[in-house]
Amino acid sequence: MTDILNIIEAHPIIPVYYNDDITTCKNALKNCYNGGVRVFEFVNRGTFAKQNFAELVGYRNEYFPDLKLGIGTIKIQQEALDFIDLKADFIVSPIVIKEIAKVTLDKGVFWIPGAMTPTEIALAESLGAQLVKLFPGDLLGTSFLQAVKPLFPNLKFMPTGGVVLEQDSIQKWFTAGVSAIGAGSGLFKDANDAELVQRLKQLFNWSLNA
Numbered sequence: 618m619t620d621i622l623n624i625i626e627a628h629p630i631i632p633v634y635y636n637d638d639i640t641t642c643k644n645a646l647k648n649c650y651n652g653g654v655r656v657f658e659f660v661n662r663g664t665f666a667k668q669n670f671a672e673l674v675g676y677r678n679e680y681f682p683d684l685k686l687g688i689g690t691i692k693i694q695q696e697a698l699d700f701i702d703l704k705a706d707f708i709v710s711p712i713v714i715k716e717i718a719k720v721t722l723d724k725g726v727f728w729i730p731g732a733m734t735p736t737e738i739a740l741a742e743s744l745g746a747q748l749v750k751l752f753p754g755d756l757l758g759t760s761f762l763q764a765v766k767p768l769f770p771n772l773k774f775m776p777t778g779g780v781v782l783e784q785d786s787i788q789k790w791f792t793a794g795v796s797a798i799g800a801g802s803g804l805f806k807d808a809n810d811a812e813l814v815q816r817l818k819q820l821f822n823w824s825l826n827a
Contacts, residue, residue: 625796661691689708692711711752718730
């Protein structure tokens with residue numbers, strides 16, 4: 618599990634993505650990889666989530682074996698078990714649920730819970746989380762992170778949800794001490810293949826030079 622955390626910190630822009638169409642999903646994964654992504658979060662938010670995730674795992678194994686592919690929007694233990702069976706490298710939750718913490722710990726799968734308050738962050742830490750998703754990131758902001766980070770010196774943080782993907786915003790987050798940023802609709806909206814690749818390269822450059 619430490620291996621995944623190291624990869625996240627080395628490649629700290631994490632796409633957060635879902636589409637019903639598997640061809641579109643594969644294309645997004647390919648372009649993200651070409652843009653420097655090595656950690657990709659597919660999300661459990663549609664009818665074809667399990668089917669498409671299973672196909673993406675096979676596609677990843679064939680073409681991008683060094684890419685870590687995880688699943689997000691996991692809210693109950695059975696969902697975690699289902700996607701662990703499908704070989705998810707990590708599990709992301711929008712909330713802190715002890716049953717999910719237990720099954721991921723038992724199975725040796727990296728868990729990233731979402732939290733919005735110091736109490737939730739403390740609970741996540743007590744359940745074994747090493748990286749906490751600050752969600753929604755746009756509402757919490759860098760001032761919140763700077764206030765709570767000293768209370769949790771052993772935890773890493775990743776804002777997700779509404780993070781502005783511009784240089785000033787990205788660099789403020791990393792200067793404040795985040796280890797990664799989750800990038801969803803703002804990354805993929807109205808971007809063709811070439812633009813997505815270049816956008817990601819730019820985001821990585823900003824994040825690693827903050």
